[in-house]
Each structure stands twice: as C-alpha cells, then as structure tokens.
Amino acid sequence: MIESRIVLSCRKVSVSFDGFYALREMDFSLAHGELRFLIGPNGAGKTTMLDAICGKVKPKSGSVLFHQGEADIDLTRLKEHGIASCGIGRKFQAPSVFAALTVWENLEIALKQKRDVFSLLFAKLEAEQRERIDEALRMVGLAGKAGWKAGALSHGEKQWLEIGMILLAEPQVLLLDEPVAGMTDEETEKTGRLLQEIIKNRSVVVVEHDMDFVRQFSSKVTVMHEGTLLTEGTMAEVQRDERVAEVYLGKMAG
Numbered sequence: 001m002i003e004s005r006i007v008l009s010c011r012k013v014s015v016s017f018d019g020f021y022a023l024r025e026m027d028f029s030l031a032h033g034e035l036r037f038l039i040g041p042n043g044a045g046k047t048t049m050l051d052a053i054c055g056k057v058k059p060k061s062g063s064v065l066f067h068q069g070e071a072d073i074d075l076t077r078l079k080e081h082g083i084a085s086c087g088i089g090r091k092f093q094a095p096s097v098f099a100a101l102t103v104w105e106n107l108e109i110a111l112k113q114k115r116d117v118f119s120l121l122f123a124k125l126e127a128e129q130r131e132r133i134d135e136a137l138r139m140v141g142l143a144g145k146a147g148w149k150a151g152a153l154s155h156g157e158k159q160w161l162e163i164g165m166i167l168l169a170e171p172q173v174l175l176l177d178e179p180v181a182g183m184t185d186e187e188t189e190k191t192g193r194l195l196q197e198i199i200k201n202r203s204v205v206v207v208e209h210d211m212d213f214v215r216q217f218s219s220k221v222t223v224m225h226e227g228t229l230l231t232e233g234t235m236a237e238v239q240r241d242e243r244v245a246e247v248y249l250g251k252m253a254g
C-alpha cells in the first residue's frame with residue numbers, strides 16, 4: 001500500500017556533460033513505501049537520474065529534495081558520501097562484492113562502514129550486530145550460504161548480497177540500476193519478492209529494461225525520453241500511450 005508522504009522530490013533537474021544535456025528539467029517525486037520503475041529507451045537519462053539523486057553527478061540546475069521528518073534537505077548541496085549517510089542507498093548495475101571474502105564477512109564490512117563516531121560511542125553488543133547480519137541474510141535469501149566465498153555465488157546471489165550490504169546502512173530510499181539483468185527466471189522472481197519486502201519500510205527506485213518484470217507489479221512507472229519526463233502511470237496505462245510506443249519504436253528503428 002503506497003503512503004502519500006513524499007520522501008523525495010526532484011524539480012527541474014538538468015545535468016549536462018560538456019554541453020550535452022542528459023537530463024533537461026526532469027521532475028520526479030517518490031512516496032514513502034513506494035516501488036517506482038524508471039523506464040525509457042537507451043540514452044533516455046535513467047541512470048543519470050539515479051546519479052543525480054545519489055550525488056554521483058552534480059545537476060547544473062534544479063533541486064533534489066529529501067524530506068526527512070520536518071526537514072527538507074537539498075541533496076544537490078551535499079557530496080556523495082553525505083547523501084549516502086542521509087539515507088539514500090545506491091546499487092550500480094554490476095555487483096561489487098569482495099569475492100575472496102565470505103558472504104558473512106562482506107555483510108560485516110558493510111555494517112562496520114556504516115558506523116560513524118556517534119554509533120561507535122554507543123556501540124552495541126556484538127550479539128546485536130550478528131542479529132542484524134542474520135536479518136540481512138534472511139531478507140536476501142542467503143541464510144544458508146553465509147560461509148560461502150562471495151566469488152562462488154551465482155550472479156543473482158551476488159546481486160542480493162550487495163543489496164543486503166546496502167540495506168545494512170538502513171537507507172530510506174534505495175536506488176537500483178537494472179537489478180534483474182543477467183538473472184535466471186527463478187532469480188528474477190526471487191528479486192521481485194525481495195523488492196516487495198524491501199518496500200515494507202522503505203522506498204525503492206528501479207531502472208529497468210525488462211518489461212515483463214515491471215509488468216508483474218502494480219507500481220507506478222515513470223517513462224523518460226531524451227532527459228525529460230514523458231509520462232507516468234501504471235505499466236498498462238503507459239503502454240497504451242502512443243508517445244511511449246513512438247519513442248521505443250523510434251529507438252529500435254534508429
């Protein structure tokens with residue numbers, strides 16, 4: 001169930017790479033507990049949109065407001081690590097886990113990285129940390145593989161491990177770039193269930209090309225084209241939109 005409280009609002013965000021506008025006055029807002037898909041043809045600006053939110057690229061103009069309690073934080077004023085500690089988690093397309101370490105050790109490292117001076121001062125017992133790692137393992141379905149070397153995991157399992165690592169930082173908003181790319185059908189299905197669980201107390205934005213995957217959710221879909229917002233709606237609604245068909249066909253023909 002989508003709540004109406006808005007956690008993120010991007011207004012007229014423009015990003016330019018040496019004069020080429022990858023985003024042009026893009027508007028985007030996200031509610032608490034929402035799972036949102038960002039779709040559009042190649043080069044539409046989807047990844048750049050995630051980059052602008054997490055601070056990997058700096059918008060030339062526009063604002064990215066993160067609404068936390070009573071406060072509105074303009075993320076464009078913060079550096080990438082500052083944005084991460086505010087509660088925005090980003091997962092890139094390729095899994096980046098420490099192959100030579102075990103699944104458990106990867107999660108342990110992620111948990112330790114989260115600790116700032118404040119949490120070190122109030123460091124909880126080891127037992128509580130272990131519980132949190134156990135919880136992350138359970139959530140991403142790797143409880144039976146805690147002792148495995150991450151390098152021995154399947155592609156899908158590596159992706160889940162990385163999601164588990166990001167979740168240990170307790171982000172309020174999770175940004176995922178093509179999470180099911182390269183996954184088997186079974187892994188894709190499991191990832192769908194994982195997303196449903198993640199949004200119980202967080203919001204998630206997923207850049208996705210796999211329309212069959214997107215179609216199984218009743219979520220809102222944002223369609224981008226040439227760096228701007230083309231339309232939004234359910235997958236069924238946007239599929240009926242002629243402009244959407246045109247931009248996809250145009251790309252296929254071109």
Ligand SMILES: Nc1ncnc2c1ncn2[C@@H]1O[C@H](COP(=O)(O)OP(=O)(O)OP(=O)(O)O)[C@@H](O)[C@H]1O
Nearest residue numbers: 017020021022040041042043044045046047048049
């Ligand atoms: N660092 C960069 N320098 C120059 N141009 C870039 C850079 N990053 C992205 N672009 C360009 O910006 C446009 C948008 O790219 P982006 O990766 O955001 O699109 P996308 O919708 O995610 O595409 P895809 O679905 O193919 O991943 C593209 O034309 C791309 O070539």
